[in-house]
Amino acid sequence: MFFLLVAGLNAETNFQIDSKLFNDKNTIEANSDKLKIESKKGTATFSGNVEVKLKGLVLKAQEIIINYYTNETSKQEIKEVLAVKDVILLTGKDILKADKARYKLDDGTIALTGNISITQGEASFSGKSLIINLNTGEGTISGRVTAILGSGS
Amino acid sequence: MLDDDFYSKMVTIFKILLPSIALLILSFLFLLPDSRTKLQAVNEIDKSILRVVNKAGINKPSFRGTLASGSNLELYAREILPKNKDKSIIEINEITARLEIDKKSWATAFANKGVINITEKTAEMVGSVKIKGFEKIQIEASDLKIFYQNALAKTKKPVFMKGKFGMIQAGSAEFYDMNQKSGEGYVLLFDKGVKMFYEIEEN
Numbered sequence: 001m002f003f004l005l006v007a008g009l010n011a012e013t014n015f016q017i018d019s020k021l022f023n024d025k026n027t028i029e030a031n032s033d034k035l036k037i038e039s040k041k042g043t044a045t046f047s048g049n050v051e052v053k054l055k056g057l058v059l060k061a062q063e064i065i066i067n068y069y070t071n072e073t074s075k076q077e078i079k080e081v082l083a084v085k086d087v088i089l090l091t092g093k094d095i096l097k098a099d100k101a102r103y104k105l106d107d108g109t110i111a112l113t114g115n116i117s118i119t120q121g122e123a124s125f126s127g128k129s130l131i132i133n134l135n136t137g138e139g140t141i142s143g144r145v146t147a148i149l150g151s152g153s
Numbered sequence: 154m155l156d157d158d159f160y161s162k163m164v165t166i167f168k169i170l171l172p173s174i175a176l177l178i179l180s181f182l183f184l185l186p187d188s189r190t191k192l193q194a195v196n197e198i199d200k201s202i203l204r205v206v207n208k209a210g211i212n213k214p215s216f217r218g219t220l221a222s223g224s225n226l227e228l229y230a231r232e233i234l235p236k237n238k239d240k241s242i243i244e245i246n247e248i249t250a251r252l253e254i255d256k257k258s259w260a261t262a263f264a265n266k267g268v269i270n271i272t273e274k275t276a277e278m279v280g281s282v283k284i285k286g287f288e289k290i291q292i293e294a295s296d297l298k299i300f301y302q303n304a305l306a307k308t309k310k311p312v313f314m315k316g317k318f319g320m321i322q323a324g325s326a327e328f329y330d331m332n333q334k335s336g337e338g339y340v341l342l343f344d345k346g347v348k349m350f351y352e353i354e355e356n
Contacts, residue, residue: 027350027351028349028352031349033345033347034342034344035347036342046347046349
């Protein structure tokens with residue numbers, strides 16, 4: 001077994017996620033204990049063991065809040081998706097964990113914050129925050145970054 | 154994901170259609186000699202519906218007419234039976250109601266049985282409750298209890314909803330109008346396990 005530990009880095013660290021996973025048009029499946037839709041607040045809140053699946057992507061959390069707004073044609077569109085508590089994002093072979101994840105649809109980014117950990121095969125990273133650009137698939141992890149690179153036994 | 158105009162129309166339909174079903178059951182009371190019970194009961198129903206019903210002089214468990222708002226309402230029942238001595242609980246069999254706000258916005262509701270409790274101000278639809286409407290909306294539940302004074306409908310049993318918002322299955326559901334709770338808008342609450350499917354539109 002081989003490990004490489006990199007600790008004490010404060011510079012930004014980049015990694016790549018397959019952007020095709022985010023761009024597939026398909027059916028979203030959401031499972032949860034509860035769902036509350038509040039028209040005045042413009043929110044749809046899934047709570048309790050939430051799991052949202054989109055082809056190639058699985059987002060898990062204890063609560064996922066979808067913020068939506070009414071556009072000029074009276075249609076409602078999703079503005080932001082906020083996942084809190086025990087957030088896990090599974091993207092193919094990658095596993096991302098965080099305390100909170102905020103997906104902004106206007107700029108196509110997901111910001112994960114709090115106890116970030118990323119597992120890509122046998123490599124893993126941890127840090128303070130992670131920004132993923134869904135258009136390019138690029139992710140930037142910042143703060144004190146720890147990387148563990150291993151090869152299988 | 155969620156169309157505001159669609160939802161507002163859906164809520165409008167609920168607010169008229171569901172109490173209308175209650176009214177259908179209550180319409181039987183027009184045949185009853187106890188005017189006190191009748192007045193107490195219908196006092197809680199949408200006034201525009203009441204005016205039309207009074208004008209039409211309902212004397213049988215069916216009604217077809219145009220409300221003050223311009224909406225067309227049709228109500229039918231096979232049988233209506235008082236269930237207690239003071240006629241505060243009424244049972245109705247095979248209820249069908251159809252409300253048309255305009256040509257594009259309509260809904261039809263059906264239930265095997267309905268029970269109205271005038272004292273509790275509730276109308277309960279029991280057995281194969283089906284509501285279908287515009288934009289391919291479809292709601293199915295084994296029962297649906299309507300608290301018509303508080304604009305609240307709920308079921309403690311599995312419910313299925315399908316429409317523009319996708320498909321939602323849940324173990325129980327509540328729908329309420331926040332205007333009745335010193336707020337604005339409406340709340341849809343699904344509980345006891347929720348599964349939702351939503352088709353992403355191609356840009």
